[in-house]
Amino acid sequence: xxxxxxxxxxxxxxxxxxxxxxxxxxxxxxxxxxxxxxxxxxxxxxxxxxxxxxxxxxxxxxxxxxxxxxxxxxxxxxxxxxxxxxxxxxxxxxxxxxxxxxxxxxxxxxxxxxxxxxxxxxxxxxxxxxxxxxxxxxxxxxxxxxxxxxxxxxxxxxxxxxxxxxxxxxxxxxxxxxxxxxxxxxxxxxxxxxxxxxxxxxxxxxxxxxxxxxxxxxxxxxxxxxxxxxxxxxxxxxxxxxxxxxxxxxxxxxxxxxxxxxxxxxxxxxxxxxxxxxxxxxxxxxxxxxxxxxxxxxxxxxxxxxxxxxxxxxxxxxxxxxxxxxxxxxxxxxxxxxxxxxxxxxxxxxxxxxxxxxxxxxxxxxxxxxxxxxxxxxxxxxxxxxxxxxxxxxxxxxxxxxxxxxxxxxxxxxxxxxxxxxxxxxxxxxxxxxxxxxxxxxxxxxxxxxxxxxxxxxxxxxxxxxxxxxxxxxxxxxxxxxx
Amino acid sequence: xxxxxxxxxxxxxxxxxxxxxxxxxxxxxxxxxxxxxxxxxxxxxxxxxxxxxxxxxxxxxxxxxxxxxxxxxxxxxxxxxxxxxxxxxxxxxxxxxxxxxxxxxxxxxxxxxxxxxxxxxxxxxxxxxxxxxxxxxxxxxxxxxxxxxx
Numbered sequence: 001x002x003x004x005x006x007x008x009x010x011x012x013x014x015x016x017x018x019x020x021x022x023x024x025x026x027x028x029x030x031x032x033x034x035x036x037x038x039x040x041x042x043x044x045x046x047x048x049x050x051x052x053x054x055x056x057x058x059x060x061x062x063x064x065x066x067x068x069x070x071x072x073x074x075x076x077x078x079x080x081x082x083x084x085x086x087x088x089x090x091x092x093x094x095x096x097x098x099x100x101x102x103x104x105x106x107x108x109x110x111x112x113x114x115x116x117x118x119x120x121x122x123x124x125x126x127x128x129x130x131x132x133x134x135x136x137x138x139x140x141x142x143x144x145x146x147x148x149x150x151x152x153x154x155x156x157x158x159x160x161x162x163x164x165x166x167x168x169x170x171x172x173x174x175x176x177x178x179x180x181x182x183x184x185x186x187x188x189x190x191x192x193x194x195x196x197x198x199x200x201x202x203x204x205x206x207x208x209x210x211x212x213x214x215x216x217x218x219x220x221x222x223x224x225x226x227x228x229x230x231x232x233x234x235x236x237x238x239x240x241x242x243x244x245x246x247x248x249x250x251x252x253x254x255x256x257x258x259x260x261x262x263x264x265x266x267x268x269x270x271x272x273x274x275x276x277x278x279x280x281x282x283x284x285x286x287x288x289x290x291x292x293x294x295x296x297x298x299x300x301x302x303x304x305x306x307x308x309x310x311x312x313x314x315x316x317x318x319x320x321x322x323x324x325x326x327x328x329x330x331x332x333x334x335x336x337x338x339x340x341x342x343x344x345x346x347x348x349x350x351x352x353x354x355x356x357x358x359x360x361x362x363x364x365x366x367x368x369x370x371x372x373x374x375x376x377x378x379x380x381x382x383x384x385x386x387x388x389x390x391x392x393x394x395x396x397x398x399x400x401x402x403x404x405x406x407x408x409x410x411x412x413x414x415x416x417x418x419x420x421x422x423x424x425x426x427x428x429x430x431x432x433x434x435x436x437x438x439x440x441x442x443x444x445x446x447x448x449x450x451x452x453x454x455x456x457x458x459x460x461x462x463x464x465x466x467x468x469x470x471x472x473x474x475x476x477x478x479x480x481x482x483x
Numbered sequence: 484x485x486x487x488x489x490x491x492x493x494x495x496x497x498x499x500x501x502x503x504x505x506x507x508x509x510x511x512x513x514x515x516x517x518x519x520x521x522x523x524x525x526x527x528x529x530x531x532x533x534x535x536x537x538x539x540x541x542x543x544x545x546x547x548x549x550x551x552x553x554x555x556x557x558x559x560x561x562x563x564x565x566x567x568x569x570x571x572x573x574x575x576x577x578x579x580x581x582x583x584x585x586x587x588x589x590x591x592x593x594x595x596x597x598x599x600x601x602x603x604x605x606x607x608x609x610x611x612x613x614x615x616x617x618x619x620x621x622x623x624x625x626x627x628x629x630x631x632x633x
Binding site for chain 2: 066067069070073211246249250252309310311312313314315347349350352354355356357358361366379380381383384385386387388389390391392
């Protein structure tokens with residue numbers, strides 16, 4: 001029980017913080033909070049999924065295991081005695097903002113950008129047209145997407161976009177089953193990809209090679225795939241005059257290297273690998289065409305040219321040249337958008353929580369809302385790499401510390417950890433603790449070790465509960481027959 | 484990264500002045516909001532100029548009676564405008580080359596924000612720090628790591 005007379009943030013009366021979202025930003029924020037000198041802090045971290053780590057588990061490609069070693073750092077943060085995890089607890093349906101206000105002094109929203117941006121073109125909703133993020137969630141074993149179906153019996157696929165998600169999707173589609181079988185890709189995805197009949201994968205960039213968002217290691221990796229030859233059209237790998245002039249004025253080694261890699265691909269002859277990966281530039285989709293059954297059969301592209309904005313950026317502009325590309329499957333990856341949290345002010349035009357440097361703002365007064373903060377993609381939009389969330393979380397934590405110092409915190413009715421847990425248990429009796437996660441993690445890794453993979457993921461909540469011995473695996477069936 | 488990634492965490496308020504307002508008004512706005520520049524807009528809200536601390540210092544050096552002058556009389560009329568999709572790298576180059584400290588951001592005709600060279604530098608610093616941090620993680624071999632590096 002907290003000592004109500006002790007100063008807030010002292011050992012007798014720890015600062016109680018709720019972090020909503022257990023992705024990298026949530027953990028970085030927790031780390032910054034635990035690292036504050038002379039601050040006693042208790043952190044409860046919530047996630048709508050039973051498992052922590054957000055996009056590190058559900059987004060990072062299964063053939064990029066190294067980046068996932070960051071979870072070792074998150075484990076150390078979670079080992080802090082003031083840390084608790086409540087997985088499978090959703091803000092809105094299980095807990096409301098008012099519940100958080102009743103139990104915590106400060107609340108930190110770090111829920112990420114959960115939906116994809118639409119292309120806004122006719123035919124976008126035809127069968128066979130999907131957000132790339134859903135495919136990513138599916139192959140990574142995200143609970144909500146594991147039953148999605150993608151028609152991998154087609155020969156040609158277009159991926160709209162050349163950002164890292166687009167590149168991941170292209171690479172996974174081009175990997176051989178043998179390559180995939182050494183990763184932690186979800187079992188259902190591995191089985192489906194084994195049967196894939198895809199032969200040609202198109203990556204479509206709206207700007208030129210110099211402006212493409214992918215990094216050099218990413219594009220270099222595409223040139224070394226065991227099962228796919230990379231193809232770049234020589235005329236699209238060429239530098240246009242504007243880009244040439246811009247690079248002359250402000251030379252940039254990384255961009256020069258990127259162009260060098262792409263031009264070397266343009267000179268390559270296909271070596272007869274089973275698949276080809278074609279990287280296109282200066283094209284934008286204008287329409288998806290369907291057959292009588294409403295299924296995608298082609299994507300219509302317009303050729304773009306570049307122009308310089310007053311602030312010096314080269315942007316695409318459509319010309320009057322069109323082409324039709326026959327494809328049976330389209331993945332769009334043209335950006336993400338945050339989803340509003342119930343009861344939390346939202347800036348619709350940017351798709352982020354309305355905030356100033358991480359302080360949530362009241363939409364009427366534009367003044368900070370007491371005790372509410374945000375970080376990561378739901379604060380600044382989807383930009384940067386995973387590590388960018390570290391300075392981003394720090395910026396917010398500095399606001400939190402400033403406000404604590406000034407006495408601007410929430411005044412929860414129940415200041416103790418026990419009361420919070422009671423409320424949570426009442427609302428979501430099936431919540432998952434960090435201890436549950438540790439056990440699941442061990443089980444997944446053990447299942448992986450048996451077959452030479454980093455892990456074999458659980459992709460259903462019932463399987464997770466059963467593995468933890470928390471309910472009988474056939475309890476649903478038993479319930480159904482009894483009814 | 485583009486300009487949007489800065490505007491997302493700046494709330495939605497942009498402080499503006501009208502050309503016919505006095506410098507006295509403008510100065511109190513700058514002081515009150517602790518900012519370095521005001522976007523000067525016409526009746527329709529379209530940016531027509533910018534009034535920065537620099538403009539005021541220049542005027543003060545030659546005219547001690549500056550307070551009654553209008554914003555329109557001393558503002559900088561040559562405006563460089565940004566758009567939400569502009570890349571921060573090119574924005575940084577343009578701002579440095581033209582010695583601009585504040586860049587009004589428009590969506591079509593509509594003023595939607597203003598970014599300072601400090602905002603751009605901070606965003607770039609955070610981006611570089613993030614990249615370094617992410618690269619370090621990939622090099623890190625941690626005995627507590629549950630996943631064997633490939």
